[in-house]
Every structure is written in C-alpha cells, then in structure tokens.
C-alpha cells in the first residue's frame with residue numbers, strides 16, 4: 314500500500330473513533346475509556362511509524378521545516394495522551410482534554426495532508442512510496458499488538474529526533 318494512502322486511512326480511522334467518542338453519553342464510563350484506549354493506541358503507533366520511517370525518508374531541505382513542525386505537534390499530542398492515560402473518564406476535565414486532543418490531531422492531519430503530502434509526491438516516486446507503505450503497515454500492525462500507548466508517557470520531554 315502507498316505510504317500516503319496508508320497514513321490517510323489511519324487519519325480517517327482515528328477521526329471516526331473521535332466521532333464515536335463524542336456520541337457516547339456521560340454515564341458510559343467503560344465505553345469512554347475503551348474508545349480513548351483505541352484512539353491512544355492508534356495515535357501512538359501512527360506517530361511511531363511516521364517518526365521512524367516516514368519523516369526520515371522524506372526529509373529534504375525543502376521539507377525539513379514542515380517535518381520539524383510535525384514532530385512538535387506529535388509532542389503536543391503525546392502530552393495530551395499521557396495526561397488522559399492518568400485520568401478516569403469520570404474526571405471533570407476528561408472531556409475537555411479529549412476535545413483539545415481531537416482539535417490538535419485534526420490540525421496536524423490537515424497540515425500533513427494539505428502541505429506535507431503534496432511535497433512528498435515530489436520527493437518520492439510511486440515505487441518508493443509503495444515500499445515505504447508496506448514497511449510502515451507491517452510495523453504498525455506489530456506495534457498494535459503491544460499496547461503502544463504505554464510508550465507515550467516516556468516520549469513527552471521533547472520532540473522525537475529527525
């Protein structure tokens with residue numbers, strides 16, 4: 314699978330989960346926690362494959378500023394996830410933090426899809442995008458077997474290196 318299609322598909326999946334979360338009523342604590350965990354695992358594994366495979370593969374003088382910005386945005390997202398992992402869904406700030414997490418993710422996704430991905434199409438050819446997509450998909454699936462959210466609290470000091 315093409316790397317950009319893979320990342321877009323993962324963006325959409327998380328966006329659907331956020332929508333599901335927002336439809337749950339306040340009393341549904343177990344379901345709310347469960348959906349948050351699903352979101353946190355997917356965002357964590359997604360950030361890891363981007364940081365370890367995608368960004369290093371697309372870094373050029375032209376893209377470097379956008380990649381660095383993306384890494385800082387990942388850091389922000391990870392900090393929200395780390396906070397939420399420590400909170401019960403009944404906490405009075407849980408929903409507010411989920412909402413801001415969602416807004417941060419949406420902003421990041423928009424910048425990637427509208428600014429970075431078009432640039433990537435000029436940096437990598439179809440074969441390279443395909444090979445990268447295959448590698449990232451395999452790595453994502455491996456990570457998803459390991460509750461990747463648990464790595465997030467160790468990654469909140471500074472942005473991942475490029």
Ligand SMILES: [Fe+2]
Pocket residue numbers: 360363383387421425
């Ligand atoms: Fe990202």
